[in-house]
Amino acid sequence: MSDKKIGKLHLGFYPTPMARLEGISKVTGVNCYIKRDDLCGIAFGGNKVRKLEYLLAHARAEGYDTVLTTGGAQSNHATLTAACCRKLGLDVVLVLKKRGETGKKGNLLLDDIMDVEVVFVDTDDYSDVYAEADRIIEKLKAKGKKPYLIPVGGSVPLGALGYYDAVGEMAAQAKEMGFTINHIICASGSGGTHGGVLLGAKAQGNIKVTGVVVSVEVEFQKEICRIANEAAELIGRKPDIALEEVVLKEYIGPGYAVPSEEGSAAIRLMAETEGIFLDPVYTGKTFAGFLDLCKKGYFTPGENVVFIHTGGTPALFALPL
Numbered sequence: 001m002s003d004k005k006i007g008k009l010h011l012g013f014y015p016t017p018m019a020r021l022e023g024i025s026k027v028t029g030v031n032c033y034i035k036r037d038d039l040c041g042i043a044f045g046g047n048k049v050r051k052l053e054y055l056l057a058h059a060r061a062e063g064y065d066t067v068l069t070t071g072g073a074q075s076n077h078a079t080l081t082a083a084c085c086r087k088l089g090l091d092v093v094l095v096l097k098k099r100g101e102t103g104k105k106g107n108l109l110l111d112d113i114m115d116v117e118v119v120f121v122d123t124d125d126y127s128d129v130y131a132e133a134d135r136i137i138e139k140l141k142a143k144g145k146k147p148y149l150i151p152v153g154g155s156v157p158l159g160a161l162g163y164y165d166a167v168g169e170m171a172a173q174a175k176e177m178g179f180t181i182n183h184i185i186c187a188s189g190s191g192g193t194h195g196g197v198l199l200g201a202k203a204q205g206n207i208k209v210t211g212v213v214v215s216v217e218v219e220f221q222k223e224i225c226r227i228a229n230e231a232a233e234l235i236g237r238k239p240d241i242a243l244e245e246v247v248l249k250e251y252i253g254p255g256y257a258v259p260s261e262e263g264s265a266a267i268r269l270m271a272e273t274e275g276i277f278l279d280p281v282y283t284g285k286t287f288a289g290f291l292d293l294c295k296k297g298y299f300t301p302g303e304n305v306v307f308i309h310t311g312g313t314p315a316l317f318a319l320p321l
């Protein structure tokens with residue numbers, strides 16, 4: 001495990017459960033399992049907590065006292081950062097894109113309940129969001145504070161190590177359950193999760209990884225490859241992940257954080273079949289991608305596929321289905 005050399009906090013309850021999806025396996029004809037990272041036990045759970053265990057350990061070790069991060073209006077990452085900072089007694093400021101602002105619903109309700117400072121920036125461009133974050137950082141510094149900026153999604157190599165660990169955790173659970181993981185499928189939003197999973201899968205040996213793209217990113221394959229290889233270097237592994245190992249399937253639908261018909265249908269199928277709730281921004285579209293790939297014969301017969309539930313359920317209470 002990577003946490004011997006590099007600082008890591010315990011913010012979530014791990015291992016999260018992993019279970020076979022009986023009903024979905026029947027419907028799709030594929031051996032399907034789910035990794036419940038939505039159940040990691042802080043706020044309403046989600047993948048960002050594994051990244052934050054590394055990022056906030058670093059912030060604390062270096063004596064930072066105020067955390068800033070950015071995201072979309074309903075950012076899961078921002079809310080989970082705020083929740084973890086509240087738990088650790090760190091100050092936190094969220095700088096969010098105004099588009100998609102809902103008032104006190106979903107994650108914005110949770111941010112309000114935690115009494116977190118939220119600054120909205122009316123722009124479609126992250127460079128404007130970071131410019132605003134920089135202005136806030138300068139103001140905080142002038143007041144004698146030591147601010148720590150976490151980039152969007154926490155998708156930096158250090159954060160990705162959380163998903164390197166997650167694959168080790170999943171492989172151990174699978175072994176106990178009596179099967180071998182052949183394929184992992186996860187959402188690819190800002191790339192840190194996918195990058196970490198790739199690195200973890202490579203360390204385990206023969207596990208394929210497919211990332212489902214749910215937001216528009218330029219040169220995304222290269223970016224994920226870079227994150228994975230730089231994360232490898234952090235833990236003294238060879239940075240030997242090749243570009244073609246980053247497999248991406250695009251299921252954005254009408255746009256980032258805009259529900260898609262297929263995504264909504266996939267959310268309903270999962271809820272009706274398994275009693276599990278996915279979200280309209282990431283996991284619903286990713287599961288829709290999984291269902292489509294099953295139909296197209298993408299998975300080898302007999303393959304054991306693990307779908308990572310990366311969280312995001314608060315958006316169900318903010319966006320239309």
Ligand SMILES: *Cc1c(COP(=O)(O)O)cnc(C)c1O
Pocket residue numbers: 046047048076077153155187188189190191192193194279282283310311312313
């Ligand atoms: C952020 C997020 C993702 C995507 O993870 P990245 O590491 O940003 O690619 C997937 N699912 C949910 C619910 C998220 O909040």
